[in-house]
Amino acid sequence: MKKFVNNPQQFVPEMLEGLALANPHSLRYVPEHNLVMRADSPSDDRVSIVQGSGSGHEPAHVMIVGKGMLDAACPGDVFAAPPMNYVYETAKLLASPKGVLLLVNNYTGDRMAFDMGKEMAESEGIKVEILTINDDVAVKDSTYTVGRRGVAGNFFVIKAVGAAAARGDELDEVIRVGKKVNDVTRTMGVALTACTPPAKGSPLFELGDDEIEMGVGIHGEPGRERKKMTNADAIVDELLDAVVTDLPYSSGDQVALMVNGLGGTPISELYILFRRAHQQLAERGITVTRSYVNEYCTSLDMAGASLTLVKLDEEIDALLDAPAEVPIRVF
Amino acid sequence: MKKFVNNPQQFVPEMLEGLALANPHSLRYVPEHNLVMRADSPSDDRVSIVQGSGSGHEPAHVMIVGKGMLDAACPGDVFAAPPMNYVYETAKLLASPKGVLLLVNNYTGDRMAFDMGKEMAESEGIKVEILTINDDVAVKDSTYTVGRRGVAGNFFVIKAVGAAAARGDELDEVIRVGKKVNDVTRTMGVALTACTPPAKGSPLFELGDDEIEMGVGIHGEPGRERKKMTNADAIVDELLDAVVTDLPYSSGDQVALMVNGLGGTPISELYILFRRAHQQLAERGITVTRSYVNEYCTSLDMAGASLTLVKLDEEIDALLDAPAEVPIRVF
Amino acid sequence: MSSTGQQQVDLVVRTIAQAAVDNEKYFGDLDAVVGDGDFGYSLARGFENVLAGWDDVDRTDIGTFLKKIGMVITARIGGTSGPIWGTAFMRAGMTAGATDTLTGEQVVAMLRAAVEGIKARGQAEVGDKTLLDVLVPVTDRLEAEIAAGSDAAQALAAMAATAQEAAEATADMVARRGRASYTGERSRGSVDAGAMGVAVILGRIDEAWQREGAS
Amino acid sequence: MSSTGQQQVDLVVRTIAQAAVDNEKYFGDLDAVVGDGDFGYSLARGFENVLAGWDDVDRTDIGTFLKKIGMVITARIGGTSGPIWGTAFMRAGMTAGATDTLTGEQVVAMLRAAVEGIKARGQAEVGDKTLLDVLVPVTDRLEAEIAAGSDAAQALAAMAATAQEAAEATADMVARRGRASYTGERSRGSVDAGAMGVAVILGRIDEAWQREGAS
Ligand SMILES: Nc1ncnc2c1ncn2[C@@H]1O[C@H](COP(=O)(O)OP(=O)(O)O)[C@@H](O)[C@H]1O
Ligand SMILES: Nc1ncnc2c1ncn2[C@@H]1O[C@H](COP(=O)(O)OP(=O)(O)O)[C@@H](O)[C@H]1O
Ligand SMILES: [Mg+2]
Ligand SMILES: [Mg+2]
Ligand SMILES: [Mg+2]
Ligand SMILES: [Mg+2]
Structure with a gap:
């Protein structure tokens, strides 16, 4: 393997550290929960938009945290959905009275972690919803499988819900917009x-x-x-x-x-x-x-x-x- | 070789065609001279900034043609300086009363093509200057060689001279700024x-x-x-x-x-x-x-x-x- | 069948954790065939955490102990395996309850609870080519061994053999859950990573028990 | 030595062009060792253009013909080779002037002019490990052959042999001009692409001449 790597187990944390150093004013990096968030989030006036997924898809999603797009990215290790705790902690940190929208690409592991994290956050009174993205047509949808995968199309969902949240739309409306984009x-x-x-x-x-x-x-x-x-x-x-x-x-x-x-x-x-x-x-x-x-x-x-x-x-x-x-x- | 290629000889033209299709309003593609230019250049109020070099370094330089950066890119084939004719035609198309600045990375072939192209353009009364970029410290400068190579640092020179040109600076001043950035x-x-x-x-x-x-x-x-x-x-x-x-x-x-x-x-x-x-x-x-x-x-x-x-x-x-x-x- | 105490539970869980750490590469390679290759890495990183905090896990009773282990796993393991394995341990712990010893029948009930938890969490059934295709026959086998009067060591040896067979049999299945399911027919021909993982781990528990279980 | 007319000039230039096209891969590989691998591609694309417009090139006189060829090369070949080879043809054409025939002495003068043009354009000298390290000894050899009374065929054969030796000798040199010069001492040990290119082309001219030159 010829890659720019030190300790493979530190691949994600070191990348996030670099990202934070390059964006000292706009981003906040929370190493305990492997989390990158806008320095000025959450805001009472805005639904918080969070995307979770495994790492290894960069710039998705840690490098599109910022005004008009994500309030936070909640990455797991390379190709592994984040553990449920990260999701829960992220939802807590991003809690806004207008709500938190968790964007999840449609994979079993991600859906489980986000469902569980959502339940835990809700049990503490946080308003949280999940929107699942599934744009990959490669494999035919069937009742036997878990449905289409979420891939690069999620950029468009993020951009749209980010814009809707930025202009102050309510959670329901943000979700409507996101679903609408995912559907097309x-x-x-x-x-x-x-x-x-x-x-x-x-x-x-x-x-x-x-x-x-x-x-x-x-x-x-x-x-x-x-x-x-x-x-x-x-x-x-x-x-x-x-x-x-x-x-x-x-x-x-x-x-x-x-x-x-x-x-x-x-x-x-x-x-x-x-x-x-x-x-x-x-x-x-x-x-x-x-x-x-x-x-x-x-x-x-x-x-x-x-x-x-x-x-x-x-x-x-x-x-x-x-x-x-x-x-x-x-x- | 596993690359997305049709005819290798059409690699550069097809890429430029794609670039033009993706930017129909802001760019103009001139296939006869392998040239990509701002649709609204040249302007009487602005020094025209042109960068030439071989292709294969994308996004440099064809993808940084636009407001505040390049007025035109004059690429050759993959890794080959453009032929002198392209340089000459580019200078003619970009001719502005305030002048044309040709940015050249320091390679023998590029310098020859741009020197010759400049002479030809000047013989038609076009005001043209050349600024050479040489930021690569890898190989020690010596009187035996042709001097340091120009590499990624040229982005900073382009950005600076692009900004200077955009605010209406005269050619001398644009060159001063470009040299200053190259020097550091x-x-x-x-x-x-x-x-x-x-x-x-x-x-x-x-x-x-x-x-x-x-x-x-x-x-x-x-x-x-x-x-x-x-x-x-x-x-x-x-x-x-x-x-x-x-x-x-x-x-x-x-x-x-x-x-x-x-x-x-x-x-x-x-x-x-x-x-x-x-x-x-x-x-x-x-x-x-x-x-x-x-x-x-x-x-x-x-x-x-x-x-x-x-x-x-x-x-x-x-x-x-x-x-x-x-x-x-x-x- | 004699009853099992905290010491044996420790042995079993520590063996699971150590096996997960030791087999990181093998499990990852299994997952790379039709999955994304991270199964070994995820398990290893999670169970490293279990081992690192080993001495401090709350051992008030067996139920509490297993639930705490489940929480570490859920908190630390990403991918599909975190929620799945975490749920399994938590359900087993809830079923064990506040006890210091376990009978064979109790262990069967715990395994059944774990299986139900995984089914609910993963919306998976037997035959979907997941670790369930090992866990379920293994639990059945334990039940049969108890009925036949086997002792713990005999039962474990039998379960390990069943697990190996069942894991190998997943090669003939088409994946209908998890990442491998996207490949449809192409998932046939290779064993499921999770299923083989459970079989390998059971083999290690069997070995450890024959060596130290009676002590 | 007998004089040479447009027909022979055609033969020589067409052979150069065809050799450049035929050796695209070889010349590219030579340039890949310490350069950037495009020498073959650049020459081939440029001389393809020469061949494509072959019948329409202005043949008023030999000087005009060579200058026009030089202009096509300069216009079409990128990299270092375009300006270098274009200059060479243009200088040779200027030196030939408005004539229908060339003596051996005139060819020597044309080659000297081409060499001076390349030196000026590339700010290069003999010993810098460029095509000059073949062109100069080849010109000297032609002069010597003429002095010795050789005919054109004999002279060409001798020049081809000299070129091959001279090209191989560039392997011992350190590049001081062009892209290869960045590698300093590491450029030693491999022949210069441009130098070997000229030698290969001269070999092809020699062959063609023995076959068709007298006709
Ligand atoms: N829906 C599910 N229910 C139960 N087990 C599952 C499910 N999906 C996958 N598995 C099991 O998990 C294993 C893969 O785990 P892991 O590599 O962590 O998942 P991921 O696909 O998220 O990378 C599979 O081999 C299978 O045994
Ligand atoms: N400054 C120079 N003067 C004369 N010939 C040169 C010079 N630099 C390079 N050459 C010749 O050109 C050849 C390389 O040509 P080419 O591959 O087209 O150039 P580039 O380095 O621009 O890719 C070298 O092998 C050498 O013979
Ligand atoms: Mg995974
Ligand atoms: Mg080149
Ligand atoms: Mg996996
Ligand atoms: Mg080259």
């Missing part, structure tokens, strides 16, 4: 290489030199199928077809298009994917009016990408357009 | 893996599983020495020592600290490096007042990072603080 958001990803969790020290799975994993999860979970490597355009076409036909998005729709890098893919390649996706959507009569090309929700150092579509209307467009101020920035 | 900026990088140029299709150099290249160039050029892999803190200490002692930066200084990812390293690891660098600078009595942790100037998909320091004074701090609006953004 779909994602699928592909891996060119496996990621290497620091504590494991070797690739999480084996992919041949000419193989890709179509529909991969952001924790390296297998997806739809393992396929032969092909060119960028063909990969986009397959991802896009799966995403477009799922909602479905149709001719006349205006959409936000996100090309999200999974950690090891340079942004030059992401724009090559974006180009094709934009062109193919145009062919289907779908207009891209908001563009997102960057790393949003990664899988450590995995080479790969995901495509996300959000169907826009005036309300969602305005929420995505609202200002924000977060540690992940360029200047 | 130092960088060194390290590679954990080699990058794979799309047209080559295989890694540019061989690095053993336990080896790193200390002082690597952003085109994969060898640096100071090949060493055994070690932990994150030890790597930071070596980079930082080289950078700090070069200017030198000393106790009482206020600095901007940049941890720049080289393309294949996730941002989580960059924050682990930042943490150590910040702590070690504090031990030396050097205060970090501006923090930059992201990818700025990459080397395709290379895993690795560079550290940059800029010694701040009020003037530089204000320029770095000025607003900007560029395609590389999160929301």
